[in-house]
Amino acid sequence: MKLAVLGAGKIVGEFLPEAKKIPGLELAAIYGRRLAAVAPLAEEFGIPRVYTDVEECLADPEIDTVWVAVPNTLHYEFSRAALLAGKHVICEKPFVLESAQLDSLAALARERGLILVEAITTVHSESFGYLRGCCPRSGRSACSVVSTPSIPPAWIPSVRASPCTPPSIPRTAVARSWT
Structure with a gap:
């Protein structure tokens, strides 16, 4: 780069x-x-x-x-x-x-x-730590997490809620790439 x-x-x-x-x-x-x-x-x-x-x-x-x-x-x-x-x-x-x-x-x-x-630095955030912990439980060997707390879900077309996302974590904490 x-x-x-x-x-x-x-x-x-x-x-x-x-x-x-x-x-x-x-x-x-x-x-x-x-x-x-x-x-x-x-x-x-x-x-x-x-x-x-x-x-x-x-x-x-x-x-x-x-x-x-x-x-x-x-x-x-x-x-x-x-x-x-x-x-x-x-x-x-x-x-x-x-x-x-x-x-x-x-x-x-x-x-x-x-x-x-x-x-935005997410690796030390509480939400990221929780989501990282969810990845092994989901059976995936790798987990991509995009933390976007300042962007409402409607702005990201492919945002989906994770089964392990608790109500206290905004939906936008789990997303797939949208570009």
């Missing part, structure tokens, strides 16, 4: 040291409105290309995926632009601010055969 980081806030500074440890992940570019904010990050983490124009960044043929880590009010705009540019999108939470925005992004991702996911 050749990743462009879109943003330079606190979460980016926390992510970059961990990203360097992920096999197969290449930090290909970083975008920020101010060069003074992104240039030091690029230097510290060996990111070869720095952009202050998001359209130039998204036009870079060396990038196949973007991580949208800009302010929440810009998530839809940046995710949509990335999908239109043919990039896979990992969008920081909250994904978008309105259900119609998610519907639009999901349709665009499907239409273009791109991956669109919300960046």
Whole structure:
């Protein structure tokens, strides 16, 4: 994965040291409105290309995926632009601010055969732990769980309740991929 980081806030500074440890992940570019904010990050983490124009960044043929880590009010705009540019999108939470925005992004991702996911850590959540415990009881050797607490079930066409999902866990905690 050749990743462009879109943003330079606190979460980016926390992510970059961990990203360097992920096999197969290449930090290909970083975008920020101010060069003074992104240039030091690029230097510290060996990111070869720095952009202050998001359209130039998204036009870079060396990038196949973007991580949208800009302010929440810009998530839809940046995710949509990335999908239109043919990039896979990992969008920081909250994904978008309105259900119609998610519907639009999901349709665009499907239409273009791109991956669109919300960046959310679930492995330490109570719901995820419970669901992981349900997998062996279901007789499956592998279990894929997508935790989407900020997305109502109606937004994900293939959400299905698991027989082991207790009422306290939202239905959206168990889903299949929808792209």
